[in-house]
Amino acid sequence: MPKTVLTPQSEDFPRWYQDVVAKAELADNGPVRGTMVIRPYGYSIWERMQADMDRRIKEAGARNAYFPLFIPESYLSREAEHVEGFSPELAVVTHAGGKELEEKVVVRPTSETVIGEYMAKWTQSYRDLPLLLNQWANVVRWELRPRIFLRTSEFLWQEGHTAHATEEDARLYAKRIHEDVYAPFMREMLAMPVVLGRKTARERFAGAANTLALEAMMRDGKALQMGTSHELGQNFARAFDIDYLSEQGRQETCWTTSWGTSTRMLGGLIMGHGDDQGLRVPPRLAPVQALVMVVKDGEGVLEAARQVVADLVARGVRAELDARVDTPFGRRAVDAELKGIPVRVEVGPRDLAEGSVTVARRIAGGKSSVPLGGVVDIVTGALEEDHEGLYAAALAHRDANTTAVESLEDAAEAARTGWAMIPWSTLGPEGEATLAESAVTVRCLTMPDGSVPASEDADGVLAVVGRAY
Amino acid sequence: MPKTVLTPQSEDFPRWYQDVVAKAELADNGPVRGTMVIRPYGYSIWERMQADMDRRIKEAGARNAYFPLFIPESYLSREAEHVEGFSPELAVVTHAGGKELEEKVVVRPTSETVIGEYMAKWTQSYRDLPLLLNQWANVVRWELRPRIFLRTSEFLWQEGHTAHATEEDARLYAKRIHEDVYAPFMREMLAMPVVLGRKTARERFAGAANTLALEAMMRDGKALQMGTSHELGQNFARAFDIDYLSEQGRQETCWTTSWGTSTRMLGGLIMGHGDDQGLRVPPRLAPVQALVMVVKDGEGVLEAARQVVADLVARGVRAELDARVDTPFGRRAVDAELKGIPVRVEVGPRDLAEGSVTVARRIAGGKSSVPLGGVVDIVTGALEEDHEGLYAAALAHRDANTTAVESLEDAAEAARTGWAMIPWSTLGPEGEATLAESAVTVRCLTMPDGSVPASEDADGVLAVVGRAY
Structure with a gap:
């Protein structure tokens, strides 16, 4: 890459x-x-x-x-x-x-x-x-x-x-x-x-x-x-x-x-x-879900790529053709990564001679060679998986960066890199005002089971504390 | 009515x-x-x-x-x-x-x-x-x-x-x-x-x-x-x-x-x-294409009306139920006319006892009693017809109020109630300026066959002259 x-x-x-x-x-x-x-x-x-x-x-x-x-x-x-x-x-x-x-x-x-x-x-x-x-x-x-x-x-x-x-x-x-x-x-x-x-x-x-x-x-x-x-x-x-x-x-x-x-x-x-390569667009929102790329010219390559686009579109995938072979392939691939296009299907003369194409996945990562006949099923499966994958990754990231704390000091410390969860009865409006001096705010009050508290005073209310945009 | x-x-x-x-x-x-x-x-x-x-x-x-x-x-x-x-x-x-x-x-x-x-x-x-x-x-x-x-x-x-x-x-x-x-x-x-x-x-x-x-x-x-x-x-x-x-x-x-x-x-x-009863909305744009109205309470009336709505919706018609029997039927009908809803299906106890409902058409006009089983076909047919009907009526109105003229005076006269078509070579920018003094303007230059002139000076260019909003 x-x-x-x-x-x-x-x-x-x-x-x-x-x-x-x-x-x-x-x-x-x-x-x-x-x-x-x-x-x-x-x-x-x-x-x-x-x-x-x-x-x-x-x-x-x-x-x-x-x-x-x-x-x-x-x-x-x-x-x-x-x-x-x-x-x-x-x-x-x-x-x-x-x-x-x-x-x-x-x-x-x-x-x-x-x-x-x-x-x-x-x-x-x-x-x-x-x-x-x-x-x-x-x-x-x-x-x-x-x-x-x-x-x-x-x-x-x-x-x-x-x-x-x-x-x-x-x-x-x-x-x-x-x-x-x-x-x-x-x-x-x-x-x-x-x-x-x-x-x-x-x-x-x-x-x-x-x-x-x-x-x-x-x-x-x-x-x-x-x-x-x-x-x-x-x-x-x-x-x-x-x-x-x-x-x-x-x-x-x-x-x-x-x-x-x-x-x-x-x-x-x-x-x-997003990651260091750029955007990662959830498949259901992606303007282009699958970019079918002609790697370089060769016998039957453009025709095969067009057929893949047509097959994907027929199955309801938002697929587009990239046949700009006068632009280096690497640059086009980087651009597709930047834009977060979930799946790339790379069609090149060598693979095609063996009846296969390469599927590169932006979200799960990795590339694999797949038989031309199976590409539509693989792409549609990947798009389903990728939605779940993105959600799971974001949830894991949040869990890994959320700390349950019991004091104002620990809340301030946790908020340097993520969120703190602190009982609202411990923090209270005064603790909130103190944290605010260093740009740490109560994002919301929530219940331990994720439900919304009926009031601030309900038993067990937690404050989600962090820095915010 | x-x-x-x-x-x-x-x-x-x-x-x-x-x-x-x-x-x-x-x-x-x-x-x-x-x-x-x-x-x-x-x-x-x-x-x-x-x-x-x-x-x-x-x-x-x-x-x-x-x-x-x-x-x-x-x-x-x-x-x-x-x-x-x-x-x-x-x-x-x-x-x-x-x-x-x-x-x-x-x-x-x-x-x-x-x-x-x-x-x-x-x-x-x-x-x-x-x-x-x-x-x-x-x-x-x-x-x-x-x-x-x-x-x-x-x-x-x-x-x-x-x-x-x-x-x-x-x-x-x-x-x-x-x-x-x-x-x-x-x-x-x-x-x-x-x-x-x-x-x-x-x-x-x-x-x-x-x-x-x-x-x-x-x-x-x-x-x-x-x-x-x-x-x-x-x-x-x-x-x-x-x-x-x-x-x-x-x-x-x-x-x-x-x-x-x-x-x-x-x-x-x-x-x-629009006409004196209110809007007439072209069926393809109508938020409600068919309003199914309960005329008054009676055995099986509401159920029958609901079924008509469901049958229409299943055929792709934007149908809605009006079961507000505590509002006088006449007032509801006037309101549907005002809003230009193309078709009303009126379901009442007397008709229903005979297995029929009344279809009232806003655009073509008229009311007819139709067998309950045929109502979906009649409504879908009416919506198709009504689009054509509205277009034809608007075209006939325009034709009836457009006059071919050869002089500035006749153009001014025709523009009192409609449009004049006058050769642009006859009117020219000076004639245009004269007409403008009485708020009559050249709406556009067009060719006798309805195509767009390549230039103002093309042979046969006509000016469409009228008052405008």
């Missing part, structure tokens, strides 16, 4: 990340500070995420809509914690249509406020509830220390917003999204293990009564928040008069939720699965 | 349009002037448009990417006509992250400039060409006289951007999008006849060398531009240094194109097919 073109992860992880993003042609920095250009290869991974997530959200009963990018500045101020949380990150439009605006408008950092305004119109009676909405949109939060996919001044996401008749119903829906939409998506599409938990008061969304989160461990031992689902209580419902006439004829205030996942998941995918 | 709840088209067409948009729950005005909220029913039609258009664009070889919302103000100024065309409509961000920005940024009105900057990086050699990109995004153009879907300060669209080695290749690609992507989409999905033509110099996109357009006639005889495809010549390539090393080793300037369709098509759909 030709040598890699990336900075090794162990040498400089942030640099490795930047290298992969650039060299696998995933994204580029935008011209305005903190913005990004998502290049076709990166975007095609995002499109597959989006399609699958969209299907799951619709199965959970939510319908897509679209709300405006521009929000009157006054809307944000209506919920006190919300405006305090977002003010430092807002981009403000002061001029439009050649004139100064009478009321400044902000570019949405999230849409609770504007959607709240319309929910108030649309929820007249208990018959209109629950109102389950979702939108796919761009949002803007000005970033001082931007990093592509992880923290960008503009990013793409889905944001769900729902209104319910009761607190119980809102709570169950936030939980449903967390456990039945987001968690299986991460496992089944991203091949990533996630810890499900609730945020501490310190880490909660600005305006939420409770924030549920999914946290994944990256290859450097840090945490990345992969998605959140918020119970908003009646905070926004009160601020925006989202009320309804109950079956008993009383005017009642709604209970709302919001929940989101974003292009940040692309960052999680890169840092959760 | 209960009476309609809309202002009749003949009484006040703009009012009828507003009524339909509101009462069919398609969209609402946003809080910031000129913006819109696309409600779930409207958005679900847009999603189907998007999915189908996206497939066609990918078949034409373009790949999706995402470029930033924010563009440095200086980028726009690099192409003189472009900045002049868009300056009055720009929204400008002056403050972000709590500070005044050093360089103001504009919210993209379209992305030629920012994409041009990246094309310049990515097209190094002739091997990188053609570079075929598309993005789905929101754009902002401040509107003084906004109207939902037709002219809004923010709208959703796809914008394609391509770079080519030769003028010929760029021209053919702009033409391919126009004729092989957009035109068949309008016919096959929107069920709308469109005139394909080129714009006059006066009506061209700001910065384009040639603009190809698709124009449709609305029910009030006005024109709506449904999509455009631009040859940009080397205007943007020169402004952004989009060049490449040719096979002969020479540094050459690229030729670029751009092309777009937007949520404006929703406006076209409403005004192109």
Whole structure:
């Protein structure tokens, strides 16, 4: 195998990340500070995420809509914690249509406020509830220390917003999204293990009564928040008069939720699965699952390679032909590794003369010579295995880098390279504040069996502690 | 049939349009002037448009990417006509992250400039060409006289951007999008006849060398531009240094194109097919193709209705159950008409006792009693017919309201209620300027056989003249 073109992860992880993003042609920095250009290869991974997530959200009963990018500045101020949380990150439009605006408008950092305004119109009676909405949109939060996919001044996401008749119903829906939409998506599409938990008061969304989160461990031992689902209580419902006439004829205030996942998941995918050769894309998301490469010209080689592509496509594999024999084979192979294409089928004259081709596997590793007639079964089997393999590797990595501790000092020590699990009753908000001084945070509170604590005070609650992106 | 709840088209067409948009729950005005909220029913039609258009664009070889919302103000100024065309409509961000920005940024009105900057990086050699990109995004153009879907300060669209080695290749690609992507989409999905033509110099996109357009006639005889495809010549390539090393080793300037369709098509759909009862949604786009309604409770009625839904779904029909018997049947039927649901299957106790149900057709009109066993075949047949029926009706309407004329005066007269077709050699830029004084414009130049003129000066070129949205 030709040598890699990336900075090794162990040498400089942030640099490795930047290298992969650039060299696998995933994204580029935008011209305005903190913005990004998502290049076709990166975007095609995002499109597959989006399609699958969209299907799951619709199965959970939510319908897509679209709300405006521009929000009157006054809307944000209506919920006190919300405006305090977002003010430092807002981009403000002061001029439009050649004139100064009478009321400044902000570019949405999230849409609770504007959607709240319309929910108030649309929820007249208990018959209109629950109102389950979702939108796919761009949002803007000005970033001082931007990093592509992880923290960008503009990013793409889905944001769900729902209104319910009761607190119980809102709570169950936030939980449903967390456990039945987001968690299986991460496992089944991203091949990533996630810890499900609730945020501490310190880490909660600005305006939420409770924030549920999914946290994944990256290859450097840090945490990345992969998605959140918020119970908003009646905070926004009160601020925006989202009320309804109950079956008993009383005017009642709604209970709302919001929940989101974003292009940040692309960052999680890169840092959760990548290695020193580059990306490793889970097969179900891979734009190209099998790259069929003509090693070099020779009698019948191109025809055989084309036939392999056709056979794979007929079996539902996303296969592509690489017949660029004027580019050195080694360079093309390195590029396929960089891009994380799960399987390469190398078709060359010598092998072909013996009726075989070489199958190289990006995720399990290794190369083997296989008979031409068996290649389709081998590739389809490999893609199934690779999904499981990636998941298992990520889980093993997380287990190996998670330490159960009983003291603040041990938690701080463990968080140097991975996560600590510490009883929340031992750590508490004061311990949390102490750790925060050295950029170590409580990622979430979870139960020993992996379930989500009903409250902070439940018996046996564990704090997952680590450094985070 | 209960009476309609809309202002009749003949009484006040703009009012009828507003009524339909509101009462069919398609969209609402946003809080910031000129913006819109696309409600779930409207958005679900847009999603189907998007999915189908996206497939066609990918078949034409373009790949999706995402470029930033924010563009440095200086980028726009690099192409003189472009900045002049868009300056009055720009929204400008002056403050972000709590500070005044050093360089103001504009919210993209379209992305030629920012994409041009990246094309310049990515097209190094002739091997990188053609570079075929598309993005789905929101754009902002401040509107003084906004109207939902037709002219809004923010709208959703796809914008394609391509770079080519030769003028010929760029021209053919702009033409391919126009004729092989957009035109068949309008016919096959929107069920709308469109005139394909080129714009006059006066009506061209700001910065384009040639603009190809698709124009449709609305029910009030006005024109709506449904999509455009631009040859940009080397205007943007020169402004952004989009060049490449040719096979002969020479540094050459690229030729670029751009092309777009937007949520404006929703406006076209409403005004192109709607009638005094409301929307008529082409079956291929309809979120609900068949609404199976329980007329009133009765033995076996709900079960029978459920079975019809299941049978329809099994045959690939988007069918939904309406069992809200506590709402008067008449009101539910009016609502289904308003929303333009192509077929209603009405299941009531009396019919059912005789083994039949009633099929009501929104597009062809009429109601008939059909045996329960035959309902699936009848509905699927109706949906096929209705697509053709809508197209034929729109074409007949356009033909009936288009007049061939030979003079400026007759063109002005015809444009009071519809379109005029006048030889371009008769009208010319001077006649065009005269008509423009009374808001009558040349929608496009086309050939008598419906093909696109190779140039303005080609023999027999006709100008399609009318009022436009």
